[in-house]
Amino acid sequence: MHRFLRALALLAILGGCATRPPHPDTFSFGVMGDVPYAESEVSAVAAMIARMGTEPLAFVVHVGDLKAGSNSPCTDELLAGRRAMLDASPHALVYTPGDNDWTDCRRATNGSMDPLERLARLRALFFADAWSLGRSRMPLARQDGCAERGGASCACPGIPENRLWTKAGVVFATIHVVSSNDNKGFDAANDAEQRCRAAANRAWIERAARMAEAPGQRGLVVLGHVNPWLSDRSGVHDPLFAQLAAVGRRLAQPMLYVHGDTHAYTLDRPFRDSLGKPVENIVRLEVPGSPLVGWVRVTVDPNDPALFRVEPRL
Secondary structure, X not given: OHHHHHHHHHHHHHOOOOOOOOOOOOEEEEEEOOOOOOHHHHHHHHHHHHHHOOOOOOOEEEOOOOOOOOOOOOOHHHHHHHHHHHHOOOOOXXXXXXXXXXXXXXXXXXXXXXXXHHHHHHHHXXXXXXXXXXXXXXXXXXXXXXXXXXXXXXEEEOOOOOEEEEEOOEEEEEOOOOOHHHHOOOOHHHHHHHHHHHHHHHHHXXXXXXXXXXXXXXXXXXXXXXXXXXXXXXOOOHHHHHHHHHHHHHHOOOEEEEEOOOOOOEEEOOOEOOOOOEOOOEEEEEOOOOOOOOEEXXXXXXXXXXXXXXXXXX
């Protein structure tokens, strides 16, 4: 309850300039995540996506976990059903994976499946081209090429699920960062996967930051799955979020980090720089999740000094 009240207080701050006339470039987008878990939620999520389609949204983003983490085998049939559900969105829909979607497939209750094989299947099914999902697909930049070099060779390739686009002077970037210790600490093959994906994420954030620094750009939105402020976290995500804090300090523009993972609607400013000082221009938004089927509307208004106005649809 205290987290919810703090979120409402920050919402009031971020919405304080809502009475100003909106800028001609004003637009809204929707964010959701951590649904559906139970099969009983699938129809509710499909109905929610249809309702979102009646609102004037530029696009929708799902920040990962299309299924439960346990007692939910990661079958091709389930993934195909989730792809069809997202593709039914009237708006363009961008998806970035969560740990339940592939990492946790190794669990016995999920069929003891190979996470790396499931990740490859996820990429083939959801990220085979450079377009969003949804009925009104939009083109996206995707991370091709080399993310990290080792001498003359490529040590870590880019990952196709990392996407980037711009709208009205705001840069949007998805990064593939997940819970379950980001897939680290299980075996050598999965450690290698995690190391290269982390390198790819760092390179992608830097590319987005350079774009946001260009003249005429107004802000930056980074979207991923993991909540890095967990009490039981191992520190595997610390370098990435230190980078985000440094980017926010460097840009001195409004910046938004959107995630799921822990299913609790949250709106606050938890980022700290290397000296422990708050980075006030970065707002963190966590979307609600199962068993609550809800979403969050974010309005981008260049006439608002905060730039982002947040409205939970709980």
